[in-house]
Amino acid sequence: MGVAPxxxxxxxxxxxxxxxxxxxxAxxxxxxxxxxxxxxxxNWLDVGSTDAGVTYTESTETADIRVAESKYPVRVVTTSKSSRVAFVANEISDLIWKLAMNGGTTTVTGTAGTKMTEYAPxxxxxxxxxxxxxxSNLDDEIIVWPQVFNVGSVEYVRGTFETKAGLSMEWNAEIPSSGYTTPYKRFTTGALSLAT
Known part of the structure; x- marks a missing residue:
């Protein structure tokens, strides 16, 4: 048997x-x-560098519908679905901190060398x-999640001298009240577009 192309x-x-x-x-x-x-x-902002890029996970929870006369389920039904986007941001600006915490308020005082930002979650x-x-880095794939909420435990790691700081985030995609009717859309071009 030959190797698949x-x-x-x-x-x-x-x-x-x-x-x-x-x-x-927009x-x-x-x-x-x-x-x-x-x-x-x-009006979109870059998250910047990360520990290991982004991980997208889609999960489907199911339940078996069973009858006494069959050892196999007669039907499998979906009970819930979730779409999660996870990454660890390494560029810890005030804006990225606020992003990870699902909002909050910032108050800026002073200028230049006396500038200070106070954050309240x-x-x-x-x-x-x-x-x-x-x-994607090849500019041939784009995924848009029109509404997400950070549901993960935010960890801010400050360790040894060689350990870079990071803010962990795990976003749950929601269906927005207007616009998209799905939790995300994926756009591809080139070889990825309608590949079979």
Whole structure:
């Protein structure tokens, strides 16, 4: 039996860029040129560098419908679904801190060498949702999550001299009240587009 042919341009590697924006920010128009995306991300901000890029996980919980006359389920039903986006941000600016904490308030005083930012986290039920997007390093894949909420435990690691600090985040995708009717949309071009 021969080895199955390998379509090397479908083997994806490398990180990408993670962006975020307030809810209801305009999502760019994605028009590929020469099998690349080059959208203008107006009012979106870069998360910056991460520990290990981004991990997207989609989970489906199911239940078996059984009858006494069969050892196998007669039907499997979906009981819940979740879409999660996780990463550890390494560039710990005030904006990234606020992003990880689901909002809060910042007060800036002073200028230049006397500038100081004071941050107060949001209380329970005062948190805010944001939008997230990922664009691959080859500019041939974009995923947009129009509404996410950080549900993970935020860990701020400050260790030994060679240990870089990081803010861990795990976002649960929600279906927004308007716009998208799904928790995310994925856009591809080039070899990835309608690949079989």
């Amino acid at each position: 390998i379509t090397s341009n479908l083997v994806q590697t490398g990180p990408g860029r993670i962006r975020y924006a307030p809810l209801a920010t 999502i760019p128009t994605f028009t590929p040129t020469a099998s690349k995306f080059a959208p203008t991300w107006t 949001p209380l329970a039920d005062a948190e805010v949702r944001v939008m997230l997007a990922f664009q």
